[in-house]
Structure formats: structure tokens, C-alpha cells
Amino acid sequence: xxxxxxxxxxxxxxxxxxxxxxxxxxxxxxxxxxxxxxxxxxxxxxxxxxxxxxxxxxxxxxxxxxxxxxxxxxxxxxxxxxxxxxxxxxxxxxxxxxxxxxxxxxxxxxxxxxxxx
Amino acid sequence: xxxxxxxxxxxxxxxxxxxxxxxxxxxxxxxxxxxxxxxxxxxxxxxxxxxxxxxxxxxxxxxxxxxxxxxxxxxxxxxxxxxxxxxxxxxxxxxxxxxxxxxxxxxxxxxxxxxxxxxxxxxxxxxxxxxxxxxxxxxxxxxxxx
Numbered sequence: 001x002x003x004x005x006x007x008x009x010x011x012x013x014x015x016x017x018x019x020x021x022x023x024x025x026x027x028x029x030x031x032x033x034x035x036x037x038x039x040x041x042x043x044x045x046x047x048x049x050x051x052x053x054x055x056x057x058x059x060x061x062x063x064x065x066x067x068x069x070x071x072x073x074x075x076x077x078x079x080x081x082x083x084x085x086x087x088x089x090x091x092x093x094x095x096x097x098x099x100x101x102x103x104x105x106x107x108x109x110x111x112x113x114x115x116x117x
Numbered sequence: 118x119x120x121x122x123x124x125x126x127x128x129x130x131x132x133x134x135x136x137x138x139x140x141x142x143x144x145x146x147x148x149x150x151x152x153x154x155x156x157x158x159x160x161x162x163x164x165x166x167x168x169x170x171x172x173x174x175x176x177x178x179x180x181x182x183x184x185x186x187x188x189x190x191x192x193x194x195x196x197x198x199x200x201x202x203x204x205x206x207x208x209x210x211x212x213x214x215x216x217x218x219x220x221x222x223x224x225x226x227x228x229x230x231x232x233x234x235x236x237x238x239x240x241x242x243x244x245x246x247x248x249x250x251x252x253x254x255x256x257x258x259x260x261x262x263x
């Protein structure tokens with residue numbers, strides 16, 4: 001799994017590509033988790049546009065970041081969910097607690113307008 | 118129509134992708150949609166991941182994946198010889214999990230994406246998960262005829 005991260009103020013943007021399962025979740029833990037734990041980071045925009053597969057292990061990793069950031073008053077925003085990935089995420093109930101956007105720009109605009117972060 | 122394939126693999130996380138791709142490839146012999154093949158991939162991924170995390174928590178073991186096509190039905194059996202489950206009834210409770218980082222979603226995925234599945238387990242001997250799925254197109258055709 002390829003993961004890149006970018007910090008914009010107190011917003012962390014993480015872009016994932018590939019399959020998020022028990023094999024690749026370690027990369028998520030190594031690259032995304034420490035970045036969300038930086039002082040000041042409150043919001044995570046998770047761009048899953050290039051994620052082709054996710055299972056409950058991946059869902060658990062995302063939920064872990066949600067729980068961590070929620071305690072700091074932050075949140076997780078999801079971007080670019082492909083149909084198979086969205087199905088699992090929806091089934092797990094993540095869309096009830098994490099807003100979904102079609103692009104990073106729209107997510108960032110929402111944060112700007114709503115002063116979420 | 119009938120077919121049979123069997124995979125025996127070590128309980129390593131880098132084998133999970135192989136397991137689900139093999140299952141989807143085998144299942145594609147039936148008239149499943151791409152969406153249904155994705156569901157099969159998720160179910161197999163969950164079953165094999167459970168073996169790695171729960172059945173063999175301390176050392177590697179063998180996971181057997183038996184795939185059959187009987188008539189128009191796909192049957193996938195995932196079996197381990199690991200620690201087994203003490204209270205099989207408890208795993209059906211919503212959000213049941215013995216691991217802090219997990220949320221008990223694995224079996225819910227299998228239950229949701231397949232027609233039915235059966236789980237049997239014995240402490241110290243292992244666990245067997247049997248999963249069944251028939252293409253929706255075929256079910257719809259049968260309903261239309263009847």
C-alpha cells in the first residue's frame with residue numbers, strides 16, 4: 001500500500017492507494033497514526049480514491065483514528081470512496097460518524113466554511 | 118457443473134490477498150456479478166484474517182481453504198487447527214471481539230455478504246467456517262419462473 005501525507009495547518013491529508021487489510025494495515029499504523037498524533041492535528045482527511053479493497057481490519061484502523069481525534073475535538077473526513085469500499089464502510093456504520101466528500105477540495109471547503117478544524 | 122480447488126497456506130498476513138483473489142477467481146466460473154465477487158473477496162479475507170489473528174495468535178499454523186462449486190452454488194470452507202473458540206455462541210453478539218483493536222465486524226461482513234455461513238469450533242482443536250453463495254441472477258431467474 002502506498003501512503004502519502006500532507007499537513008495543512010491542523011489538517012492532515014492522508015492519501016492511500018492499494019488494498020487496506022491485515023497485511024497493509026501496518027503501513028497505515030506507521031505512516032498515518034504518528035502524523036495524527038502530532039500536537040495540533042485535529043482533523044484527518046482520508047483520501048481513499050485509489051483504495052480498491054478494504055476489510056474489517058482496515059475499518060478498525062480508520063475507526064481507531066476517529067476515536068483518537070474525537071477525544072481531541074477533531075474528526076475524520078472520507079474522500080473518494082469507490083463502490084466496493086463504500087459498501088463496507090457504510091455497513092460498518094462509518095458514514096454515520098464520518099462525512100464523505102467526492103474530492104479533497106470539497107472536504108477542505110467544508111472545513112473552512114464550517115470551521116470544523 | 119462442478120469444480121473443486123484446495124489451498125493450504127501458512128497463517129501469514131501476506132497470504133490473505135492470495136486467498137481472496139483465488140476465491141474470486143474460482144467463483145467467477147459461476148454467473149456472479151463483479152459486486153458479488155467483491156463480496157466473496159471480503160468474506161474470504163475476513164475468514165482467513167480471523168485464522169491469523171485468533172486461531173494462531175502466537176505461532177504460525179496451517180489454514181486450509183476448500184472451494185467447491187456444486188450445481189450453481191459456491192461453497193468455501195476455511196479451516197484452521199488453532200486455539201478454537203471457547204464460547205461459539207458469544208461470537209454472534211453484535212460487536213463481539215476478543216481483541217481491543219478489532220470491533221467484531223468480520224463475522225458480520227461474512228453474514229451480510231453471503232447467503233449463509235456456518236461456524237463450528239472446539240477449544241484446542243480449531244475452527245471451521247463454511248460459506249455458501251449462489252449468484253443473485255440465478256435466484257432472480259428462479260423466482261421469475263416460479
